[in-house]
Amino acid sequence: MKFIDKRTVVKDILWIGATVGLVAAVARFGRGLGATTALNDAKPWGLWIGFDVMAGVALAAGGFTIAAVVYIFHLEKYRPILRPAILTAFLGYGAVIVGLLCDLGLPWHIWKPIVHWQPHSVMFEVAWCVMLYTTVLALEFAPTVLEHPLFQRTVFRRIYYWLKRLTLVWVIAGIVLSTLHQSSLGSLLLIMPFRLHPLWYSPLLPVLFFVSAVALGLMMVTLEGFFSAYLYGHRLRVDLYAPLGRAAGGILWVYLALRLGDLAWRGVLPTALDGSWYSYLFLAEIGAGALLPAVLLAVPSIRTNPNGLATSAGLVVAGMVLNRLSASMIAMFQTPGVSYFPTWTEFAITAGIVSGAGLVFLFAVENFNVFEPETEHIPEESSAYARPVFNPETRVYVGSTLWDTAARRSAVCLVAAAIAVAFLPPAVVSGHEVPRQPVQAALGWSTLQVDGNRNQRAVTFDHLDHQSLVEGVCITCHHLSKPNDEVTACSECHQDMNRPTSIFVHTRHQQVLGGNASCVECHTGEHTARTAKACGECHDTMKPNAGETTFNYFAPPYREAMHGTCIPCHQKKATLENKPELGRCPACHTMVEEKFIAVK
Amino acid sequence: MTPTPTWLEIARGPLFRFALVVVVVGLARLVFLAVWGMVAALRHAGDRNLPYAQVFKDTLVWLFPIHRLHHARPAYSYASFIFHVGIILGMLFLQNHLDLLRSTVGVSWPALPRSLLDIFTLATITTGFYLLLHRLYIRSARVLSKAMDYILLLLLLNIFVSGYIAGRPWNPIPYDGLMLFHTINGLVLIILIPFTKIAHCVLFPLVRLASEIAWHLTPHGGADVVRTLYGTEGRKI
């Protein structure tokens, strides 16, 4: 009796990933991009475009390459890896679309490119190609599903027959569409030479993206074969995968020649060694992700060793994913003062999509004839109708059932979901957050420098002058003062530039009034804020402001308070004394004083 | 900015959200698994004609177990009943709790008057201590008790005693500290609900039905029943 089944562990992990991703997705659609991502106006494209779309499409390139190998080049030997390759490609494109739905600001408009044509746009072309190719992949994979005993009716048999007969059409369409959009993902970046580092920006981007996608596609299929072999306990068909590795190695040499040749020709190659972190990124990507595997794959003894092959495949996959991430995200120049690092919710949605695709893959492998005759199907769990075995000796259950699996998996997912909810960003929990900007007190005495957020753009405020204007009625501006204060400075209550400040201090009242025994001093009945006395009932000076019916425990933001106090009075004066400049911004914001006066 | 007391930050912070998801989704999961298990059991049952009306009536009757139990153990059954009522009312109908729920989740319902809840809280504390002593000193109860039974009872007493004292003018303990104790105990208890016997708060309507199904099972069918009766999986009985 096996107690831990590696497939069970892998599936549990994938379920956790999917659950956490789901929580993050709910947060993203419930609260918007601002609350759940680190995207900003300087970096409007982030992890979802970089990984889910750019890398996702490239990782799914195995679908068209293996289809070409089998159908165009008639290398029938590779037919056993055709179906898994097509399935991965289909799931990959599904993942791309789901990732895109998360990334788009208006995902319910995703169909718009079908109606509104803009053929000059690379994005338009990519959208159409992805749409059509996903359909093609669905048609290519459909026969595998239709072979299931569930679809024995005549109508399904007829569909199956026609899908099979038209295979060549799908395959050629798939190759053409893939060529176009694999390269177009590179073309997407052509319009931003000012954003992308020259080590990545190149007029050859479309060609580089296509060539690297072919190598990556082959290596991804290999890596997947390795994992399937591990997971389902069959031996890796080195006789199939080693030649793929050899081909991928050759393509990698072409890629390296193109990439380095282009850099050298444009004279950017020395930048690769200038010691900046871009250069290290470039060297890591080219060295570990292309050069090293190209060398490894050139050695027959490494190529034909399952571990050597898998290592090379892993390097290529990691290197090419890094390349796509760099080109669309990491190697984009930073805008000073603004940085982007994905939030955990972004990572979680990406991981969730990958996990979901993984689960569908495993489901398909276990329910359809994906690996064709070479794999015998070992069920992970016994059938739902199998009776659980109860051992009267130990009084525990042995054996695994669907119910037990569901019980364990739901418990694991429950905890994962609860942890995810606990760690949701504050903006998700309490809505869009206005950044804190604490206010500093005005400087000076008779003339004040009012610069709440200390951004060096102070308003010079002649306090003495204004004092005389209001004839010493301090309350004109100092509408409310702290108890025992004659006049309280503005910044004492209005403590944030943009956010209201609570001005009631519960602990202080508690202390002053004599600890726990004092609750009843203010609270009658329920001990909640609602039942507390109003401030004015004890503090004579604390009355509602003009225009308020009850005392407001929240002081408005500093900016709002200042403008609200000054502007009405200034505007009244401007009309009364016919001095329009008194009512304008520069009357107080005299950052350009001399100029303004000079022009007047 | 006026500082928020630690206990209040905990009471509406990440730990609270964690507890809320665990208890709501966790209990829903238990009901789902129980119903699924029962449906599976029923499919294997020899005689599928269940007396649903009788089961429903029994469930209602057992909701107020005093009728059945007061002959055998009158003090215990009355105490237990009062204990449960106090817990439900004190937890779900206190204004402060509802304010917290409204400000975090956005749902609320009418509260009960504080004075009434005070009486029930005192009753729960008294009966809670009685039940604790009962477990400790009545031999039949002690034999059946497990560590978790004591832990849960102590947690409940902690929560109710601290909650009650915190709201008194004569409270000798610093308020914020006491509330921190109250909050943490409360959250731990909430998190434990779907994983311990407190799950009976949602599973009790299924108990009668499950045991009825048990009588309809074919030989060797006990497996399904026991699993159904115990909402918790893989547990040794």
Added chain:
Amino acid sequence: MTAGDTVGILTDITRCVGCYQCVDACAQVHNLGPDIPAPQDLPDGLSARRWTTILEQPANHYVRKQCRHCLNPACVSVCPVGAMQKTALGPVIYDSSKCLGCRYCMMACPYGIPRYQWDSLAPVVRKCTLCYERLQAGKLPACVEACPQQATIFGLRDDLLAEAHRRLQAEPAKYVQKVYGEHEVGGTSVLYISDVPLDFLGYRGYPGQKPLPELTEVVMSKIPAVAIGMTVLTAGIHWIISRRMKIAARTALVDTLPSKTAEDQDEIY
């Protein structure tokens, strides 16, 4: 229609006093609401809530930043659904009913102008429209109307260019001898003259003269050829190989025939 028939704005940096009247007028006319900072904002002050802003560049220079309304705009060329449009009049306008929210326009803009409503559940791209609706109603752009200094003026692009060159020649010592926007990225409708270099307005000082859309048009124009070429190539390879395989199979069959003579083989081929 040539670039000269289109309208534009000329901003003379030497005349701006940084009074923010244009910023306020813009916010008022377009109903942009209070400018409460958000975490996604950039230091330049431009956001979905502020379509024009004033950069306080060193030494009492006030440089107004707004959409340049390029003559061959990158944002229009990249938009997959044509939500961004260059109007015949000059302004680059945006139709949110078509927008997907892919934010490619934000990535492609060499001046980093389009901004996003990050806090919204149905976010759209926001940027200066050169008050297209007001222009159609025969009114001036709000910022031009509000400027107390005539630092920002409105007119036909040709006239504005002429005026700009006139000012450059009139006071050659005062101005940098260049009309910003005359040639950059193929020319823009919003022009600047200044006494300090304004290259910082472009993304990382991108000063290219070539319209950005041309960079992708080179590739896009090859797509039909690539599509047809790939179809013919793959179908051709398939056909050639399958024919060879058939012939090979037949040869193999012939090889197995018992009466194998040279004449027989000649007949077959």
